[in-house]
Amino acid sequence: MKGGGSSTASNAFPAAHGPGRSPAVARGPVPVLGGDMQAQGHAQWLVDVLDLGANVQAAADMARFRHFQVSNVLSLETPLYDLVGPQLAAMGHTVKSVNGEDMGGVQSIMYVAEPGSEAHADGYYRAGSDFRKDGEAVGW
DSSP states (O other): OTTTTOOOSOOOOEEEEEEESSSEEEEEOOOOOTTHHHHHHHHHHHHHHITOOHHHHHHHSSSEEEEETTTTTEEEEEHHHHHHHHHHHHHHEEEEEEEEGOOOOOOEEEEEETTTTTTTTSEEEEEEOOTSSOOOOOOO
């Protein structure tokens, strides 16, 4: 535990989202952990779920990228690198293909209420666990 007004970059539930842009009323943590990858992972996970319509397991499985600001290097997981890496390099970006080891990890549980029901009534849970890390996510 850090003291003296500092905070850690890894928390049990570092962010959360509520109802709004998702197709059904959905609430849950946005739990991508991994130091400076945490904020980048949050944004990618939310785009995967809210914009691309992925369920929480599919969002956990999707290839990620990581930008290192000081060195200005963009690391792409191999499937993503194979898709867009050479084109980005041809445009002058410094891009490298990496495995998922440095891309953080996610275990997520999301509650989804049935349309028209009150919050926390007549709903179900969705769970997803990252293949890159050891762990599981279970909701009931």
